[in-house]
Amino acid sequence: MKVLVINCGSSSLKYQVIDSDTENVLAKGLCERIGIDGVLTYQKPGIDKIKFEAPMPKHRQAVELVLKQLMDPEVGVIKSIDEIQAVGHRMVHGGEKFACSTLLTDEVLQTVESCNDLAPLHNPPTLVGVNACKELMPTTPMVGVFDTAFHQTMPAEAYIYGVPYEYYEKYTLRRFGFHGTSHRFVSQRVAEILGKKPEDLKIIVCHLGNGSSITAVDHGKSVDTSMGLTPLGGVIMGTRCGDIDPTVVEYVAQKEDLSLEEAMAVMNKKSGVLGISGVSSDFRDLEEAAANGNERADLALKTFVHTVVKTVGSYVAVMNGVDVIVFTAGIGENDTAIRASVLEHFGYLGVTLDPVANDVHGKERIISTKDSKVTAMVVPTNEELAICRDTVEIVTKKVVEEAVKEVLK
Numbered sequence: 497m498k499v500l501v502i503n504c505g506s507s508s509l510k511y512q513v514i515d516s517d518t519e520n521v522l523a524k525g526l527c528e529r530i531g532i533d534g535v536l537t538y539q540k541p542g543i544d545k546i547k548f549e550a551p552m553p554k555h556r557q558a559v560e561l562v563l564k565q566l567m568d569p570e571v572g573v574i575k576s577i578d579e580i581q582a583v584g585h586r587m588v589h590g591g592e593k594f595a596c597s598t599l600l601t602d603e604v605l606q607t608v609e610s611c612n613d614l615a616p617l618h619n620p621p622t623l624v625g626v627n628a629c630k631e632l633m634p635t636t637p638m639v640g641v642f643d644t645a646f647h648q649t650m651p652a653e654a655y656i657y658g659v660p661y662e663y664y665e666k667y668t669l670r671r672f673g674f675h676g677t678s679h680r681f682v683s684q685r686v687a688e689i690l691g692k693k694p695e696d697l698k699i700i701v702c703h704l705g706n707g708s709s710i711t712a713v714d715h716g717k718s719v720d721t722s723m724g725l726t727p728l729g730g731v732i733m734g735t736r737c738g739d740i741d742p743t744v745v746e747y748v749a750q751k752e753d754l755s756l757e758e759a760m761a762v763m764n765k766k767s768g769v770l771g772i773s774g775v776s777s778d779f780r781d782l783e784e785a786a787a788n789g790n791e792r793a794d795l796a797l798k799t800f801v802h803t804v805v806k807t808v809g810s811y812v813a814v815m816n817g818v819d820v821i822v823f824t825a826g827i828g829e830n831d832t833a834i835r836a837s838v839l840e841h842f843g844y845l846g847v848t849l850d851p852v853a854n855d856v857h858g859k860e861r862i863i864s865t866k867d868s869k870v871t872a873m874v875v876p877t878n879e880e881l882a883i884c885r886d887t888v889e890i891v892t893k894k895v896v897e898e899a900v901k902e903v904l905k
């Protein structure tokens with residue numbers, strides 16, 4: 497089955513077409529600057545990357561262009577839209593309503609919309625993307641895969657905030673956690689690689705990218721995670737502040753004469769390692785600057801490691817032990833120095849890094865020594881593949897259910 501996987505942001509749209517039988521990516525790309533001017537990138541194995549400007553006033557035009565490009569007689573991968581048998585959408589916030597992936601019926605989409613208050617930056621663009629696809633592919637089944645779903649197994653003591661309980665009752669104010677598709681994919685892959693059942697493992701997944709989150713996965717289930725009500729919480733990130741004393745926001749607003757929204761924009765876009773260093777949110781730039789003697793870049797890197805170490809350490813306590821610490825996403829997969837700096841704090845648990853094995857970029861690998869008491873690993877995440885697999889499972893199930901209904905008529 498050919499599955500189109502879509503990940504919609506406010507001004508961007510990432511896409512992949514995956515053949516679910518072989519799990520090969522047939523084509524992939526990105527629409528950027530939607531609503532501004534519009535740039536489409538298209539990649540297919542065996543050809544040079546194609547990039548061109550095209551007007552994309554709305555997401556609908558972006559989806560139209562993607563479909564047109566996929567059907568291009570020379571470089572396309574399908575002849576007609578019908579060849580796309582299902583679309584899998586990355587959905588950000590499903591609130592408490594979605595503990596697993598689901599078919600995006602009109603009723604489901606209304607429920608997703610009711611979660612918009614919880615993710616005003618992320619959910620509306622996703623829904624715009626879904627509706628654009630529905631308009632252009634009205635008979636193709638659409639599946640939503642939620643970033644929050646995997647964390648719905650957290651116990652109440654892990655998700656309740658220390659604020660009046662009625663806010664939870666009235667507004668579902670609680671920790672939700674994000675990157676769930678990645679944490680689920682990586683933790684399952686760890687079990688596969690080690691030849692064990694997820695139920696037999698205590699895993700800490702460090703998804704360290706532009707946005708970073710860490711999850712304690714006990715017996716295959718998320719039991720705690722670092723991001724909170726929104727993806728702003730947890731470890732410090734590229735531009736996000738992560739966990740802070742809430743008074744910081746009020747203090748900044750007062751001193752800098754900012755509105756609450758402006759102060760929150762600082763926390764989201766000008767903080768994290770960018771804010772500390774004043775150099776960049778990209779770890780490659782920070783490492784270069786630090787190597788050239790930039791002390792604030794060095795401080796930013798050390799602060800990042802410190803928050804990761806604190807979180808991993810707390811999850812060892814939450815699970816009363818750990819079998820595997822695994823790194824994924826841009827920094828986790830590529831930054832050998834950050835991995836080494838984090839792991840050296842866990843010598844007390846018997847973690848021994850194999851420096852040769854750690855010298856790896858973006859490849860599945862055990863990076864601890866054979867006699868290490870805790871296994872350290874690198875497992876590249878693949879959220880698109882996880883979305884594709886869920887989509888196929890749900891669409892196939894639906895087809896089976898309909899066939900049964902037909903027989904029973």
Ligand code: ADP
Pocket residue numbers: 704705706707734777778779780825826827830831
């Ligand atoms: P996103 O959250 O946008 O999906 P990614 O997981 O792609 O982010 O991570 C992007 C980040 O990964 C970059 O900003 C950079 O900090 C980091 N990164 C990517 N490649 C490297 C590398 N070779 N060495 C160190 N850091 C890297």
